Amino acid sequence: MRDGTKPKLAVWKFASCDGCQLTLLNCEDQLLTIADNIQIAYFPEATRAEVEGPYDLSLVEGSVTTPHELERIKGIREQSKFLITIGACATAGGIQALRNFKDVDEFTSIVYASPEYITTLKTSTPISDHVEVDFELRGCPISVEQLVEVLSAFLFDRRPQIPTYSVCVECKRRGIPCVMVSQGKACLGPVTQAGCGALCPYFNRGCYSCFGPKETPNPRSLSRQMEEMGYSEDQLLRVYRTFNAFAEPFRKESTYHEQENN
Amino acid sequence: MYQEVDMAKLNPESVVILQKDDLAKLLNILRSHSYQTIGPTLRENAIVYDEIQGMEDLPIGWTDSQEKGSYRLEKRNDDAYFGYNVGPYSWKTYLSPARVRVCNASRSENGFNVVQETGNAPNYAFIGVRPCDVKAIKILDKVFINDFCVDNVYGNRRKQSFIVAVNCTEAGNTCFCSSMGTGPKSEEGFDLCLTEIVTEQSHFFVTEIGSDKALEVLEALSPQTASESEIKEAERRIENAAQSMGRNLNTDRIHDLMFDNYRHPQWDDIAERCLSCANCTMVCPTCFCNTVEEKTDLEGDNAERWRIWDSCFTLEYSYIHGGSVRHSTKSRYRQWMTHKLASWHDQFDTSGCVGCGRCITWCPVGIDITEEVSAIRNSSTVPEETVDQPR
Structure with a gap:
């Protein structure tokens, strides 16, 4: 940071698969530079060492699915100067938010032998439903480049350059022929936020919207x-x-x- | 049968015949003149422009079937070299690339060392440039090389480029170059211009010479003189394309039509369909907008400035202090179409639309600029007689 001290980073996990946290470890070449510039104070996925809060920057992975998580996120917010959510779970509720459209009690009664031991919320919700979030990083999982961009923006106190326009912009910049127009494949690229570099169209598949809705999306059309x-x-x-x-x-x-289906 | 041409008698504007095999030789000559030869080729399920080493890299015997929001490759029943129309990409991919590093800066003892990119560009020979795209390049020339400024990224690539145009003998379903006065025959702006003639017995190209550079290249080819009947046949085929345009756009008083109808209800109708995905601007051969991105590394010792394709369909594009000026999709589509068809005239003294039809074909939901113009024209909210009045 500007005063020469290293900012303290904490990485927190909620209901998630750990893939976004692993993206931080996957920074490979840049990981040592990150560790040189940022004190990794709390990151159970990477180290048992633990430095107490407060923290300058918290990266939060995962969604809120239990009463315990509901309380825990409030405590994390209190001890974090900046809080950035990483990934689709923390930002939109994740794949587990499919429960929001169904009856959770019915699920638990089918899945568990003794469902009475299960304490869970009826919904999986994004972190921003519960506490103030300073920035949301999209993706399932997040992109290494975008994570490094957000970290360097944070280190130099500038706005992160994370585009909110469509995947189509990235797709066309890469010179990929549109899979929807040229092959009739379903593709969510036109309603999805950029960030993946049009990964699926590059491999000749439609976009699955890992990065969620773009700015001013028009899914109806x-x-x-x-x-x-x-x-x-x-x-x-x-x-x-x-x-x-x-x-x-x-x-x-x-x-x-x-x-319409019913 | 053919008479070899006396090269000394040739000049720009001369018409000669190149046989099918001459074209392969032409490519070799261009490559030996250190041109990188870029032409149409198959990629995935579309015809794109990429480096071609020889004629076998062309989509020989292929054609494309285009409709709004749809593009499909199909086999032809002949071995035409250029038997298709335009694909998703245009020559701006090479003249004003999607990503170019402008400069980089590294921290030094006294501040920063800034290193500008040299601006060195490859010599491109573009093979198979359609008349609409030849015109699009002329339009980009006005945008990037003018009295006000010269853009080196574009300028350096452009001044070294060699253009082999190909007139259209078949029009696509989304083509409307006849309406825009840009095709199907190229009148100027090329080094060589071919009209392909394939019959059961023969396969040759009626070739117009457009520059001294082209004369130099042709010298090694010993082309044959074009007979009157061959020239007539080429004209007949081009006329066939003119008669089979898939689309039509009435440009009568279009500047005022657009300006006067900025409150037309059709804009709301379009906004209901428009995805604001930016595909139309990305595929448009004249859309030239770029943005600049700066990235720092984690230590803050190095920064890079990149110029990348931008689009007026993003919120960021019109972002000024306090927010985006064009927040609604309606205002963004209206801005794009009004610029393309109307204010482009004020700015660059030409239309920004060349009638290539790419925005129609490659719009994922098939919004058709020609249909939108006629919808507005047919229910123009401004009385006809006031259209020409200054306001």
């Missing part, structure tokens, strides 16, 4: 086109019910197709 291409209401429902199912524009769109 995209769905109408996919319907014309032959996709059923049920298929369209499933297209939007993935990692970012509970993000509002996708939640609305999938619910629309659910109602």
